[in-house]
Amino acid sequence: MTKSPFLSTALALIPLAAMALPLRLILREQSDKSPQIKEPQEALSERLIPAILNIRSAHPFEKLTITADSKSWSLTHHDNFKQITIPLNEKGELHLLNAVVWPPDTPESALFIELMPDGLETRSYTIWGIGEATEETTLTWDLTQ
Secondary structure (H helix, E strand, C coil), X not given: CCCCHHHHHXXXXXXXXXXXXXXXXXXXXXXXXXXCCCCCXXXXXXXXXXXXXXXXXXXXXXXXXXXXXXXXXXXXXXXCEEEEEEEEECCCEEEEEEEEECCCCXXXXXXXXXXXXXXXXXXXXXXXXXXXEEEEEEEEXXXXX
């Protein structure tokens, strides 16, 4: 005569049910003791936001370097856009140092730079120069929205 399926299932589940209570107590103790992770103060004052950097140029340029704090991005005239992460301070400001170099014998030229951060408005500016140009730019966003 064979055992009933109900009895076989109940016999298999009895050891699991007996282990459930001690396991629950152990897991609860560990979750109560988990350390609270505190972010450094510097991380709270700066937000890193993904963005797209879009470049348009009147004449091909040799090199464009854009620096923001400790981050730096380099592009050539073959790069129309680049995905970057920008550091915004608590005021929503981004200070950029732009340096562009055009090939010799290039007439006065313009370089249009457009920054499109995720969830924020697009900002753009233009750099003019002959041969090379270095310019500081500050972009701001309203972060209270």
